[in-house]
Amino acid sequence: MTTLPLSPGRERALLWLLALTQFTVIMDFMVMMPLAPQLMRAFAISPAAVAGAVSAYAWCAGLSGLFAATYIDRFDRKKLLLSMFCLFTLSNLACAMAPNFHVLVLSRAFAGLTGGVLGSIIMAIIGDIIPAERRGAATGVVMTSFSLAAVAGVPIGVVLAAHFGWASPFYLLVLLSVLIWIGAARVLPALTAHRGAKPATLAQALPNLLALFTVPRHLSAFLLSGLSMAGAMLIIPFISPVIVSNLGVAPADITWIYLAGGAATLFTARRIGVWSDRYGKARVYRWVALFSILPILCMTHLPQLPLLALIAFFPFFMVSISGRNIPLQALMTTIPEPARRGAFLSAGSAVQQLGSGLGAWVGGLTLHTDSAGHIGGYGVNGWVAAALTLLTVWWVGRVQGVAQAPRAVKPA
Numbered sequence: 378m379t380t381l382p383l384s385p386g387r388e389r390a391l392l393w394l395l396a397l398t399q400f401t402v403i404m405d406f407m408v409m410m411p412l413a414p415q416l417m418r419a420f421a422i423s424p425a426a427v428a429g430a431v432s433a434y435a436w437c438a439g440l441s442g443l444f445a446a447t448y449i450d451r452f453d454r455k456k457l458l459l460s461m462f463c464l465f466t467l468s469n470l471a472c473a474m475a476p477n478f479h480v481l482v483l484s485r486a487f488a489g490l491t492g493g494v495l496g497s498i499i500m501a502i503i504g505d506i507i508p509a510e511r512r513g514a515a516t517g518v519v520m521t522s523f524s525l526a527a528v529a530g531v532p533i534g535v536v537l538a539a540h541f542g543w544a545s546p547f548y549l550l551v552l553l554s555v556l557i558w559i560g561a562a563r564v565l566p567a568l569t570a571h572r573g574a575k576p577a578t579l580a581q582a583l584p585n586l587l588a589l590f591t592v593p594r595h596l597s598a599f600l601l602s603g604l605s606m607a608g609a610m611l612i613i614p615f616i617s618p619v620i621v622s623n624l625g626v627a628p629a630d631i632t633w634i635y636l637a638g639g640a641a642t643l644f645t646a647r648r649i650g651v652w653s654d655r656y657g658k659a660r661v662y663r664w665v666a667l668f669s670i671l672p673i674l675c676m677t678h679l680p681q682l683p684l685l686a687l688i689a690f691f692p693f694f695m696v697s698i699s700g701r702n703i704p705l706q707a708l709m710t711t712i713p714e715p716a717r718r719g720a721f722l723s724a725g726s727a728v729q730q731l732g733s734g735l736g737a738w739v740g741g742l743t744l745h746t747d748s749a750g751h752i753g754g755y756g757v758n759g760w761v762a763a764a765l766t767l768l769t770v771w772w773v774g775r776v777q778g779v780a781q782a783p784r785a786v787k788p789a
Contacts, residue, residue: 400553422478427741429741435737437488438733459561473548500722533546601769603728610733611765642699646699649665654707667766667770670767676694709725743757
């Protein structure tokens with residue numbers, strides 16, 4: 378469903394613009410993780426405190442996405458995207474200028490409030506303009522933003538932080554966001570066909586939001602995405618502190634590890650998206666999720682390894698963790714009716730962010746630092762993440778799209 382027919386060239390340009398927008402959101406979230414050692418020194422805080430900052434972003438993104446479900450389908454997607462992107466840019470400026478850790482946490486919360494909605498809007502636009510049989514490939518294009526963030530954004534941010542201070546990556550994000558915002562304002566068409574003839578009134582917003590959580594197929598999809606994100610976030614925020622503290626890798630050398638992982642996903646993201654369309658989104662999710670268990674357990678039980686070995690191993694972890702999210706996100710766009718897609722994806726994004734916050738928070742609770750400065754308890758996180766992954770592999774078979782559902786359910 379779209380407001381105008383798009384040529385193949387225009388469609389590709391729009392998808393890559395959405396990917397660049399998503400790139401800034403993912404870089405904003407990811408860059409906090411390799412910066413953890415520098416933040417710990419700059420503010421004299423523990424790994425759990427850094428996890429708290431990550432959780433603050435995730436919790437606020439979740440609440441913001443949940444609230445967005447009440448209004449996201451009422452507006453032109455383009456105008457809503459540009460408005461939220463502007464606020465997101467201001468939040469990164471606040472992070473860069475934070476004078477202490479408390480202000481930084483508040484700024485991260487504001488970033489979550491704005492960034493959490495952007496992902497939902499982007500996926501809703503894909504659902505509006507791309508037919509269901511090609512959404513896996515389209516999602517693969519947009520999800521290359523994860524690869525770009527890992528290949529370019531995070532390594533450049535780490536290098537800047539090493540030479541100019543931890544705030545410099547956030548200043549870079551502000552500059553990139555301004556440029557992408559200008560491009561989005563010029564390229565994106567108006568997207569209003571989802572509104573229909575009679576959009577829901579404000580009085581109907583809350584009942585419609587609650588109605589999303591009464592549809593069985595919605596609940597199945599929400600649980601799947603929440604568990605998947607919680608499992609990943611038990612591991613991801615603590616990779617950099619563990620590698621630096623336990624393996625003795627210099628913070629600046631984290632750049633090469635993330636660069637190798639991101640480069641690998643740059644080649645695999647679109648391929649996994651094509652597989653999702655060809656073989657089925659649920660089936661491909663099972664394949665990639667099962668494969669991810671081994672890298673998860675290896676990452677959380679690393680022996681003393683040289684830097685080159687870590688660089689060689691990390692692509693397997695990145696490809697599996699990012700790869701399972703591609704068929705999952707494509708599957709989520711098939712769950713609701715078109716008129717409720719934005720609201721459903723906002724609620725789904727909220728569940729994912731809440732799962733992320735829960736995973737990061739619980740993961741931080743299990744960790745402890747000994748007298749030698751080594752971080753312990755990471756292996757426990759790995760086993761829990763592996764168990765959650767197995768649970769999602771079983772549960773994805775219970776998730777059905779609207780075309781598979783026995784009947785359509787009207788909004789309240």
